[in-house]
Amino acid sequence: MIELRSLTKRYRSRVAVDALTVTIEPGRVTGFLGPNGSGKTTTMRCVLGLTRPTAGTATVLGHPYRELARPMRRVGALIDPRARHPGRTARSHLLALAQSNALPRARVDEVIELVGLESVADDRVGGFSLGMGQRLGIAAALLGDPDVLLLDEPVNGLEPEGIRWVRGLLRVLADEGRTVLVSSHLMSEMEDTADHLVVLGRGRLLADLPMADLLGAHAAVRVRSPQAPLLASALQRAGGHVELEIDGALKVEGLDAAAIGDIAFATGARVHELARITASLEAAYLELTGDDVEYRAAPR
Numbered sequence: 032m033i034e035l036r037s038l039t040k041r042y043r044s045r046v047a048v049d050a051l052t053v054t055i056e057p058g059r060v061t062g063f064l065g066p067n068g069s070g071k072t073t074t075m076r077c078v079l080g081l082t083r084p085t086a087g088t089a090t091v092l093g094h095p096y097r098e099l100a101r102p103m104r105r106v107g108a109l110i111d112p113r114a115r116h117p118g119r120t121a122r123s124h125l126l127a128l129a130q131s132n133a134l135p136r137a138r139v140d141e142v143i144e145l146v147g148l149e150s151v152a153d154d155r156v157g158g159f160s161l162g163m164g165q166r167l168g169i170a171a172a173l174l175g176d177p178d179v180l181l182l183d184e185p186v187n188g189l190e191p192e193g194i195r196w197v198r199g200l201l202r203v204l205a206d207e208g209r210t211v212l213v214s215s216h217l218m219s220e221m222e223d224t225a226d227h228l229v230v231l232g233r234g235r236l237l238a239d240l241p242m243a244d245l246l247g248a249h250a251a252v253r254v255r256s257p258q259a260p261l262l263a264s265a266l267q268r269a270g271g272h273v274e275l276e277i278d279g280a281l282k283v284e285g286l287d288a289a290a291i292g293d294i295a296f297a298t299g300a301r302v303h304e305l306a307r308i309t310a311s312l313e314a315a316y317l318e319l320t321g322d323d324v325e326y327r328a329a330p331r
């Protein structure tokens with residue numbers, strides 16, 4: 032479990048993390064989302080004791096990270112995959128980490144195999160591709176077989192097979208009862224990976240909710256009827272929010288398909304199509320963070 036209580040980090044006048052209070056529970060994959068610069072990395076760095084909070088606390092498994100005995104056995108992290116000596120081989124990098132954390136040498140071979148780097152384990156990491164570097168970073172995070180994992184953009188640079196592998200790995204780790212916090216800008220990937228979401232905007236908490244709730248809240252029903260205007264007014268009277276789609280169908284929020292079918296029947300409007308449409312995480316996310324995007328491309 033990771034607990035943040037009024038966590039705040041200021042850099043001069045800039046507030047990177049703003050009174051953030053949230054608990055990351057074990058046994059599920061929590062997706063950590065937010066626009067660029069919203070404070071995700073800073074939050075993770077505070078949890079790992081790499082950045083000192085200006086105010087508030089961050090604890091992991093009930094303690095500040097720096098007070099954990101043998102922290103690599105408790106918490107694994109992928110924060111900056113470039114933070115390693117380019118002249119070392121993957122194996123020697125992991126062996127050095129294992130040695131300095133009193134972890135058995137045999138674990139190094141285990142994690143190399145786990146992340147699929149056997150064939151390049153004795154190559155210098157300076158020549159690694161972004162994806163190979165990510166795999167090595169994940170190997171390092173898993174070295175201590177930790178209860179808590181913090182992974183900042185773990186699928187960055189991975190090919191589709193690698194992305195699928197990370198998704199499966201995170202699922203297994205969460206199912207084993209570990210705490211898994213993972214950030215990503217790839218919404219379709221996150222939609223398939225996370226059970227729960229914590230969303231930041233300008234350092235503040237925008238949402239802390241199950242994935243299904245966020246998607247459910249943005250679900251709608253599509254209905255087509257030759258008497259669309261008649262049906263639309265009946266649905267609005269019943270409290271539905273109705274929009275006309277480009278092809279003449281109605282997109283209805285706030286009423287479920289059964290209610291819409293009943294209202295159509297009562298109104299005498301014939302129905303040619305009635306389908307529930309679930310929102311994509313991307314659409315729900317963009318709606319949620321719309322006002323909190325700090326860096327936006329200028330429209331051309």
Ligand SMILES: Nc1ncnc2c1ncn2[C@@H]1O[C@H](COP(=O)(O)OP(=O)(O)OP(=O)(O)O)[C@@H](O)[C@H]1O
Pocket residue numbers: 042045046047065066067068069070071072073074
């Ligand atoms: N060492 C630092 N010194 C000054 N400002 C910093 C420092 N680290 C982060 N910031 C600022 O704090 C804010 C939050 O940055 P952070 O990297 O935590 O965001 P993020 O959500 O991880 O962004 P991204 O999605 O782009 O990785 C940004 O405005 C950033 O410029």
